[in-house]
Amino acid sequence: MTREAFDLAVRRLAGDGDLLLERTLVLLGELASYAPIPSAALAESARRNLDTAVHALRSGRELSPEELPESGITRERARQSVPIEDMLWGYRANIGVIQRRFIEIAFAEGVAPELMLDGSRLLWSLGDAFTHQVMRWYQEWTVEQALRDSHLREEFVRELLTGTIGQADLGRRCAAYGLDEFGRYAAVRARGESRGGVEELRRLLERRGSAPGRPALIAVLGGECAGVVARRPAPVPGLVVGVGARLPLARQAESFHTAGNVLEAATRLHTEGVFALEDLSWRVAAANAPEVGAYLVERYLAPLREHGEFGRQLEVTLRAYLDNGQNIARTAAALVVHVNTLRHRLNRFTELTGASLASTEVIVELAWALEFGALD
Numbered sequence: 001m002t003r004e005a006f007d008l009a010v011r012r013l014a015g016d017g018d019l020l021l022e023r024t025l026v027l028l029g030e031l032a033s034y035a036p037i038p039s040a041a042l043a044e045s046a047r048r049n050l051d052t053a054v055h056a057l058r059s060g061r062e063l064s065p066e067e068l069p070e071s072g073i074t075r076e077r078a079r080q081s082v083p084i085e086d087m088l089w090g091y092r093a094n095i096g097v098i099q100r101r102f103i104e105i106a107f108a109e110g111v112a113p114e115l116m117l118d119g120s121r122l123l124w125s126l127g128d129a130f131t132h133q134v135m136r137w138y139q140e141w142t143v144e145q146a147l148r149d150s151h152l153r154e155e156f157v158r159e160l161l162t163g164t165i166g167q168a169d170l171g172r173r174c175a176a177y178g179l180d181e182f183g184r185y186a187a188v189r190a191r192g193e194s195r196g197g198v199e200e201l202r203r204l205l206e207r208r209g210s211a212p213g214r215p216a217l218i219a220v221l222g223g224e225c226a227g228v229v230a231r232r233p234a235p236v237p238g239l240v241v242g243v244g245a246r247l248p249l250a251r252q253a254e255s256f257h258t259a260g261n262v263l264e265a266a267t268r269l270h271t272e273g274v275f276a277l278e279d280l281s282w283r284v285a286a287a288n289a290p291e292v293g294a295y296l297v298e299r300y301l302a303p304l305r306e307h308g309e310f311g312r313q314l315e316v317t318l319r320a321y322l323d324n325g326q327n328i329a330r331t332a333a334a335l336v337v338h339v340n341t342l343r344h345r346l347n348r349f350t351e352l353t354g355a356s357l358a359s360t361e362v363i364v365e366l367a368w369a370l371e372f373g374a375l376d
Contacts, residue, residue, distance in 0.1 A: 002112045006119070007058075009105045013098070014054045016105075020097055021046045027093040033082045034090065045073050046094055053098045053123055060118070062125040065133040074134055075141070084138050091134075092127045099123040150219075153177075157219035157227050161187055163253030170249060178215045184246045185228035187255035188218070189263045192239035192272060201225055201239050209233035226259075228252055235274050240267045243276040261288050286371045293372025300369040303352040314352075315370070317345045322367055326357070 024046050028034045034042070048069050056063050077087050099120055106116045156173045159165035165173070174181040188209065194201050202218050202225045209216035209229030218227035225239070232243060242263030244255030258277055265287035266275040277284060286293055304311035317335060321342075324330040332339045346357055355362045 002115060005109045005111045006106070006115045009102065009109045009111050009119075010054060010057045012105045012109070013057070013102050014050065016101055017047055017050055020050060020094075020101060023097045023101075024094045027097070028090055031086050031090065033086045037077075037080055037082070041076075048073070049091070049094050049126075050098060053095065053102075053126060056122045056126060057102070057119050060122070062122060063129055065129045065136070068126075068129055068133050074137055078141060084134065087134060088131055091130050095123055095126050095130075153217070154219040154221060157217060158221060160217075160228065160249065160252050161226060161256040163250075167250070174249065177217050179217060179228070179249065180214060181249065183214065183230075184248055185216075185230060185252065185255075186232070186246045186276075187244040187252050187259045188225070188227060188229050188233070188241055189256065189259040190225040190236075190239050190241040191223070191263065191267065192236070194238045198223060198225065201236060204236045205229075205233055205239065205241065208236060226256070228255075232276070233274055235272060238272055240270055240272055241274040242266055243274060245277070264288055282368070283371055286368050290372070293368060296365050296369035297373045300353055300355065300366050301373050304349070307352070314345055314349055315373070317342065318349060318366060319370055321346065321357075322363070322370070326363070 021043055025039070025042065028042065052063070052068060074087060078084075082090075102119055102123060103116065106119065111119075156165070156177070160170075171181050173179075179185070188205070190201070190205060192201055198220050202220050205225050206216045206218040206227070209218065209227075209231060211230040214230035216227060216229040216233070218225050218229075220226075225241075228249070229243070233241060235241075240263065242259040242261070242265075244252075244257070244259035244262070247255045261284050262275055262277055262280060265280050265284045266273065268287055269280075269283070301315065304314045307314075317331075320334050321331045324334055328339055328342060332342045335342065350356055355366070357363065357366075
């Protein structure tokens with residue numbers, strides 16, 4: 001008779017779907033995230049939960065996460081922007097309604113206390129199983145979303161920096177990422193290393209290139225960080241950044257071309273830092289015109305290098321001479337040599353190369369040769 005009473009209570013519970021839905025909707029009304037969800041969708045979800053609860057009671061055992069209905073509704077709620085904590089609260093609220101109604105019916109039908117307790121325990125275990133299922137799904141979903149977002153970000157940034165995005169699509173995509181469609185941005189291209197990997201560098205560069213109310217947008221393209229910034233970013237440890245000109249978004253291909261040239265020069269001179277064209281000036285040309293650099297090295301440095309250590313000493317002297325504005329006294333002080341020693345070295349340069357340091361053209365070409373010679 002006791003088992004029959006239990007089975008009768010379960011049958012009555014299975015027929016109370018409308019009452020259980022009504023009570024559940026009252027509780028869900030406390031969650032703002034559930035307000036936009038149609039009542040029909042909530043009713044379907046409540047019915048599935050009731051069917052699961054009845055199945056658990058009739059089987060007399062705890063259901064595993066794998067035995068619960070698949071997570072289609074969970075995925076749907078995520079698309080409806082319901083936070084995961086609200087999903088878990090909503091499910092437990094619904095199971096709580098079912099559990100309390102089961103106890104009411106069980107008392108009315110004279111179900112033995114031990115069976116009543118077993119049934120209550122089985123119902124509460126559904127909450128644990130659901131939590132396990134949702135958390136496992138959420139981890140997978142988070143990875144899927146991250147990969148999807150990364151792909152969309154990369155696609156947009158690539159089209160933006162190559163100038164292949166249409167005007168109509170530009171407005172829509174700018175709105176999605178918070179960019180000002182009519183604002184000016186500087187393209188950046190960067191490379192470097194970090195213990196956290198290139199994704200960590202991407203996030204740091206994006207954060208440091210954002211201004212209040214004007215976010216930057218950076219993606220990982222071919223192992224490098226690239227995108228647009230609202231302001232010149234603060235340096236990122238381990239990252240060399242080339243910055244292009246501030247231009248409208250429709251002209252970012254021009255800015256990116258400059259950023260790439262600046263980066264090529266910067267990476268041959270520095271291990272980290274943020275550099276624009278005005279920082280490196282003609283050095284950008286030196287780094288990106290190797291045939292000119294090779295010619296000037298051959299013209300001005302090769303004759304010195306034939307003289308071994310003395311030739312190396314002459315190169316050091318010439319660098320100091322240019323760094324000190326071709327001022328004899330300052331250069332001698334920087335090298336800690338007598339001015340006559342300095343003049344002797346400079347004269348030896350003229351003898352070995354046939355080039356006069358009084359010529360502006362020679363000074364320009366020598367600076368280029370020394371820059372390229374150091375890079376090479």
